[in-house]
Amino acid sequence: MNIQIFGTKKCNDTKKAQRFFKERGIKFQFVDMNEKGMSKGELSSVAAVNGGLSEMVNPNAKDQDAVNLFKYIADEDKLEKLLENQHIIKTPIVRNGKLSTIGYQPDVWKKWE
Template sequence: MNIQIFGTKKSNDTKKAQRYFKERRIPFQFVDLREKEMSPGELKSVMQAVGGLEQLLDPKAKDQEALLLIRYSPEETKFGKLLENQQLLRLPVVRNGKKAACGYCPAVWKSWETE
């Protein structure tokens, strides 16, 4: 497994994801989104893996105005707006090669271990 965890140091779900992989002795790379945002290619890959842009959005994001702006924007501009507003992502975003999951999803991660 080649695990990448995108999140922030303050996010409780990100901390829980890190603990999940540490407890199972699965090495991972942590990327703090406050220091380095996802590239367009990374974000597009994650979006395809989780089933679309809507799955990436955090309904509890602090910036509800930006969230609504993305939700009600024309389809062709949504990706660009999310790329500019990565604080709206549901954290953590966990990647394993071409697979990805948003939010705290131990059941999904466990399925990766058995593949």
């Protein structure tokens, strides 16, 4: 398994995801999205597996202006807008090769083991 966890240090669900993998002795790479965001390719592949870019947006994000703008811009502009505003993405994003999840989903991760 090649686990990557994208999230922030303050996000409780990200902390729970890290704990989930630590308790099972599974090594993972943590990427702090406040320091280094996702690349265009990573964002596209996660969106493709999880139902599209709109599924990645946290409707309860602090920056409601960015969330609302994302809802109403043209579909072809959404990838660029999400790359610019990664702070509105639901976290954690957990990747295992081509597989990925958005949010805290231990039931899915158990199937990866």
